[in-house]
Each structure stands twice: as structure tokens, then as C-alpha cells.
Amino acid sequence: MAVNWFKYASPQTFYPLAGRLVPLFWLLAIVLGAIGLYIGFFVAPTDFQQGESYRIIFIHVPAAWMSMVIYVVMAAWAGLGLVLNTRLSSMMATALAPTGALMTFLALWTGALWGKPTWGTWWAWDARMTSELILLFLYIGFMALQAAIDDPRRADKAGAILALVGVVNVPIIYFSVKWWNTLHQGASVSLTRAPSMANAMLLGMLIMALAFWAYSIGAALLRVRSVILERERHAGWVRELPPG
Amino acid sequence: MKPRHKRLALVAGGVAAIGIAVALILNVFRSNLVFFYSPSQVAAHEAPEGRSFRIGGLVEEGSLQRQPDGVTMRFVVTDTLKTVPVAYKGILPDLFKEGKGVVAQGKLEADGVFHASEVLAKHDENYMPPEAADALDKARKAEIESQKTLVMDKSSGTESGK
């Protein structure tokens, strides 16, 4: 491969690279979000059983997907940092956690607002909702643990162990609707069978999911820039940065 | 290199161990994760007796009736094998419909009727415009009709739901 990836494994070289990528990903998020919302509100038809309330799906499902994806990526970076002792990997994990927590909160919030008019309740302690709530606590626990330990190296290690243990929750969330009786319906989109959604609805949802991906990557990259500056503040290269 | 491999092994081992532990715990608590029981489970006495639990299934077509008192609703929950009659005083959710999913919380009384204190609609994962749903519905009804004639041709009495 032409690119030497290891070059970017050092905070010093990754910091400016991330700076160039953030606006790129956020621009992508805005464009995809605009297209997705247009399809979601003006192209996608009314649903036969839920009427217009189903339009919450265009943010609920992307937020819920991101809440799980970000957790897995965060745990992978944290694990990599634990094994290889690379500073940047642990910083990536630290940077992903708050965005993941926000996505989890959004999945729960939009789910409650969707559940009330359709199921008749804001909340139920079924396996899907309970495990998603546990995910929120895992994110909060990860952030709290890291914040509680002053030495960044030890904070990374403790956080990594918690993140890795918590990974078991992700397949539980995903398969909960299959493994147990839940109030939450099964998956409309899965890898094993054709989606049970009309095309325009599906297209809008997938484009919104891509927009959420782009937004989350941009947010994590900007946050990792701050984490780098904070942790490397005594390093020569940080002190020589031009004011930006 | 050596300590790095050792650490990798430790991490992998730890994750695997914890994963198995959690899987076991989940298996133990499996019964507590049951959000609702099906009418078949109720018939088999698998549902808790004498205390409140949730029952889930489909609302049987044509079973919904308002009682003479004007506030009590009666309907039958079915899983196509067994049925449980339900009585509920209150407002039913928007998506509550005959032939659709329902989850009701309440107690099975001695008269064999499930007295619900809360009724939730459980919709499915299909999303489509009404015209498409109508078309599907027609196609399904046509299929059922053709099956009925087939069944009658063979003069067999068994007729199962989908």
C-alpha cells in the first residue's frame, strides 16, 4: 500500500490529518442529511399501520445503529491500546465515547416518542429497551472511570477493560428481539433476508444512516484533536503549534 | 514482543471468560427476560398463576366487543393454537387492531378471563404505503380462498392459520 499507516499512528502526525478530515466528514453529513430528510418527509409514503408517526424511523434507526457501532469501534480501539500500548488508539476510544452516549440517548428518546403513539407506552422493560439502556450506562461508566483516574495510562487501561467487557451487550441488543419475547418489533433490515420496507422508506433510512456515520466520524475526529492537545500539552510540537 | 503476546492472550482470555460468564447468567435469568407469555404457554401452565403477568399474541379477528357497561372491552388473544379471552377497562392504543399484535398486562382470574390493567399494541416490522398493504391483503385472501377449495377437495377438516 502506498500510504504508510504507521506514520499516522503518532498523535503529532494524526492531529493535522484529523483537522483536515473533520470539515470533509461534516460536509458529507450535511449533504447526506439533507437528501435523507427530503426523501424521508417528501418522497417516502405514509405507512399503512402507523400513519405519519413512523417518520421517526429516519433518525431512530440510524441513532440506534450508531450507538452499537460506535461502542464496538470504541472497544476495539481501547483493546488495541491495551495490547499494543499505542497512545493514539486509547485517545480514539476516549474521543468516541461521548458521541456514542449521545447516539444511545437519541435512540432511547426517539424510541419513547415513537412508542407512545404506536404501542401505547413511552417505555417498557423488555429485552431490547433494557439492553439499550444498559449500553447508555456502559458509555457513562466508561467516561466516568476515565475521568476518575488522573494518570491517563491507568485511565486508558481501566477504561479498556470495562469497554471490552461491555461488548457482550451489543449482540444482546441486536438479537434481543429474536431471542426473547419483546414489545419491540423485529428487524426490518438485516443481512439475511430482504428488507420488509417500501423502497423509498428504506432509501431514506439508509441515507440518514450514512449521514449519522459521517457526522459521528467528524465529531470523534474533532474530539480526538482536543484529547491530543490535552494529553500532549507538554510536548514540544504542541507548544510550537501556530495559534489556530 | 513476548510480553505483548502475553498481554494479548490475557485480554483475549479475559474477554472470552467474561463472555461465557455473562452468557451463563443470561441463561439462568432467561425466564425473567420473558416480556410476555403466549396463550399456548398459559394453557400449558407456564405462566405465573395467581399473580400479574403479560400475555402476548394476535387479537383474534371479529372478537373485539364493547361490554354493556360501555367501558369494558372484551377481545380474544390468540397464537393460532390456543386462545385467551381478555377483559380491559380503558382506552386502547391507536394501533390496537383485530388481527394485529397485542401485549396485555394483568391477571388470569378463576373465570378463565384475563383481566388486563394495561394493553399495548405490538406492531410488526413491515413498513409500506396503504396501497401496497391493500394489494398484499388481497393477494393473501385470494391464496387463503384457493387453499380452502383445495382443502375441501381433499375433504380434510384441518385448516391452519398462516
Next chain:
Amino acid sequence: MQWESVGQFFAMGGYGRFVWGSYAVTAAVILIEVATLVRRHRTLRRRAGRSTATDSNGSSP
């Protein structure tokens, strides 16, 4: 398109407060996160430049 008027669009078939409640909170959360991230980075960047002169002993945020 299924909307015959702006009012109909905002009513969302009677589900307006649920649909718009979801979208409004999502938009707010994203805007707050972006603002926080940009401000935090700007502050840290300014501080990084300032510490050139003297080795500041632990001006942690």
C-alpha cells in the same frame, strides 16, 4: 408528495408532537455537541500556543 399544506406537514397526521419532538431534540443534541467540540478545541489550541514562554505546571482544564 402527500402534503397538501404547510399545516398538514406540521401536523404529521396528528403525530406532530411525537415526530417533531424527536427531530427537535436530535437537532439540539447535535448542535450542542458541535458547539462544545469547537469551543473546547479552540480553547485548548489557544492555551497550547501560550505555554510556549514558560513551562506551565499543570494548567489542566
